[in-house]
Amino acid sequence: MDILQILLSESFWAASLRIATPLIFGVLGALLCEKSGVLNLGIEGIFVVGAMAGWMAVWMGAGLWAGVLVAALAGAFFGLIHAILTVPLGLSQHVSGLGITLFATSVSYFSYRTALPQVTSPPRIEPFRPLDLPIVSDLPFVGPVLFQQTALTWLAIGMVAAVWYVLNRTALGVAIKAVGDNPDSVDAQGLSVYGLRIGAVVAGSSLMALGGAFLTMSAFDAFFFGMVNGRGWICIALVIFASWRPGKALLGALLFGAFDALQVRLQTEVGAFVPSQVFLAAPYVLSIIALVIAARSADYPRALLKPWFKGQR
């Protein structure tokens, strides 16, 4: 079997889209934070907390969408901590972000262990089901690819459009871009630098948490330790690759999903000759390569990582 055959199969594209979904949420979230001038390395931990909180809510009896909301709120909460530390207090965004990742992860693991002290196999929930859309599902090729996706994937794609619209068509978007370029421009016009940045970080963080929620509520049906497995860091690399544009972020996540889906399929073909670890490591190596390629021309938001204090210029 050759690669062409894989590329033409419906299941391959369905898998690509599924793998891309959490990354789409994550990249969008990171993009929103960074556009306002704040790097959010809390992303990895916020993924974990989103995965845990959403799953836990459903497991305790809430509906699936209520679970999604809980995940988003949990993400917003940890995002708020990061925002307070890095925006009004102006602390190192690197260190604070890593601190949030450690904190959110340990809170999640501790809560999970405390709620379920003695489980050997993780309990399961009834996850989101693939969405059957009346007309689209009947289309050839496209239908089956899209038919296999859950509502959260559709939400992710909708979020790409929403974030694009906000950034490019609304006054709020102009203000977010401006505060990430030159906070004084916003301050001089009587807008709050702190308010905009905190808002962007909180909103971005809840998007990241949705990426985590997708893992436990759609891709799988249970919560495992270590299930996020670096997806957050991959998103940070993808944002640079996407040069901070929502459309390119979607494209980057899809490309990434496609590569990942491809390697799984190649693995079954050539698994006898190539150790499976090569495929396991591929996503991370791929992200590093993407980062190295994109780094040269990366047009970072000018105020990224730079703290701004009111009344000091």
Add this chain to the structure above:
Amino acid sequence: MTAEKVLALAGLSKTFGTVVANSNVSLDLFRGEVLALLGENGAGKTTLMNMLFGHYMPDSGSIEIADKSGVLRPLQLGHPQAAIAAGIGMVHQHFTLAENVDALDNIMLGAEPLLKVRRDKPAARDKVHRIMASSGLSAPLDVPVGRLTVGERQRVEILKALYRDVNVLVLDEPTAVLTPQEADMLFENIGAMTRDGLSVIFISHKLREVLAFSHRIAVLRHGEKVGEIATKDADERRIARMMVGADTPEARREARAPGAPIIQLEKVSVPGRSRRDSLDRVDLAVREGEILGIAGISGNGQVALAGVISGTVRPTAGTVSIQGTRITRFEPAAMIAARVGRIPEDRHRDGIVGAMSVAENLVIERLGDAEVQRRGMLRRDAILSHAKRLCREFDVRGPGSQAAARLLSGGNIQKLILARVFEQQPKLILANQPTRGLDMGAAAEVARRLLEARSRGAGVVLISEDLDEILTLADRVMVIHDGELKEADSRDREALGLLMAGEAA
């Protein structure tokens, strides 16, 4: 002029830590008036205006501003939004523009509700066009601000203020970045605006433009208002004395025949993101005992030129030779080894490591010297006594040689850099905007040191936006514009101004 008062500042005071920035300053402004706020750097002009605009909270004092019906009402202090609502607009010396969005978006920023879904850009555009027509200010509205020229950006800043229907417009050193011709045009526009009832305060330390374009002059010194005078009664000597408190001696330049060439640049090119931060086949030569002044509006290739001479930028074409030896390694260390002393433009960013001590900053360029280290270990006592000696010699004042360099004042940081540079008896000195932001005393010290180096036989490349500084110090003047360097045949302001604007004189 009508005597209708639109603004009254009363008894404003502000201290930062132990530094008194403003002390009991009172000031009135009338409708349609152009008031010049004059003072040396550090006299407290900008602080005063930042209090007016709500960026700083005064320690004491009050501000009253006329409302629509002309009645003076107290202004809520410390809130930029209250100032904007009361009709105060401010154009900062450092532009407050977002470079990644276009001018119209910058102008509309904050003037419309953030959460409104549909933006009315056409209406905003119409309004901006009307303001452009009545004031004579014009700028492209649909290009990201990052691609505009400095003059265009400044007009966007002013349009931004006018868009908010201001009654009082504050301009902080508006001509610092303009050619003389651009500056004249700006004041013409200001004239048009004041005829429509706008009142303008402009901050400056250039006596010439203050005398030419203001109605009234208020002078600040050490944070206090030391005088107020109608422009028609003022002359240069009188206000200069008010500013400084005493006459300052002019820097004296003795005649001296230049010697052998020290540095030669031949057809040197540096690519940049735009014409303005690149160099295009530049020729330059400086001889012993000669000060070459490079005039020009900032952002015309000075950064690239200074980069080549300080070793931080590698040219893509052309040759650079120092004392006849062709430079092949464009690294700061190579330039230091070739005895080039460099006074960087941004002294906080490139000149000092703020968190390290004064003593360490004084030896940072010569870490290999036997006086500084032995077998890779720092000689701490030697470094400290070296620092004490230099600080005495160059009058660097501050909390001591072991204190962090960032704790020094701007003038003392510059003296630290001067000490580091001149101690090495450099053959060539690159002085990039060496007096920017310094008070007159410190600036005079810089000029004295440069002239001293000249009489010792060193060559000096003096890059400055301050035409007066260049005309006082330089033996020869070149003008940089759009990455090209041209020899100025005359020292006539008008002709230099045209060259700076890129028009053949």
Add this chain to the structure above:
Amino acid sequence: MIRIEPRPAPSRVLKFGVPLLSAVIALLLAAIPLSLAGAEIGPAYVEMFKGVFGTRFAFSEMLTRATPLIFTGLAAALAFRARLWNIGAEGQLYLGAMAAVAVGAGAVDAPAVILLPLIVLCGCAAGATGMAVPAYLKTRFGADEVVTTLLLNFVILIFVQYMLEGPLKDPMGLGWPQSSPILDQGMLPPLMDRMRVHSGLIVALACTAVAQFLLARSVWGFKLRAVGENSAAAHHAGIGVKRTLLGVAVVSGALAGMAGVSEVAGLKGYLTSDLSPGFGYTGIVVAMLAGLSPAGVVAAALFIASVFVGADSMSRAMGVSSFLADLVVSTSLLCVLVGGFFARFRLVRTAVRAGPAG
């Protein structure tokens, strides 16, 4: 209104007080999750204390735990001082451990005087390589080292798994993915009878002293500090910024690699893919608690190790999840961050509103 104002020079009291206070606050905050987990708070703290100071053995266990943390803490502290964000100590630790078993588990048969230094050297070299690559990608291509080092951690761990299933697999290991044990003469000698604490601790303390001395007294330390505090000015002053960064990367990676050597050649004897419970990441917390000073790293590592060992024993006695330790550690990082803010700035109340005051 409240305004932020920088303190002219942070006082000594604050410099030492802030980390100390942060550690205490983080420990006290642990009462919240403890009570949520249904444990009695007082006895829980007593158990934790006893778990560290109760017996000589408990205390030696704490020292054992602190040893790798001193290495990774130093790795992070030196790199961060140069503003080189080495978040990859975890991966570098595994590289060091892998190199140690590669040469020490029978490949080279030599007396201890040769084998032991060889193991250390190879481990450090492997760790150094692990950091040199991202540092090169940063200086050459501008690729953000935070992301590359983070991602490399995953790549390296997968590589370790591959090696443990393949070339390095112990043929006598009953099929478990683990390496052959390091030869007896290649092991770091223990410090006390019947205790696990080993001479890796002495090496760690020696490294700390050297690092502290070089940072303050050497030209290399001068360059490192200058590059970290203001790389533009350092570059302008003729300091080779890229060279300095690469040098720091090599030293930082070597220290992290040494953590791996010390774990595998001092404690475990053989390599498994769960050798480190996140020592690399915890090293960042150690470095931050230490205020990025090498000497502080020792104190911070002892504190963090106490939290882990104490929480472990408390967890066994009270049935509370041992993730509590991670919670305390991450909280202490956030606390020290906030504390650092108050050490550098003070909040000034500006009570004056409108109108002249007096």
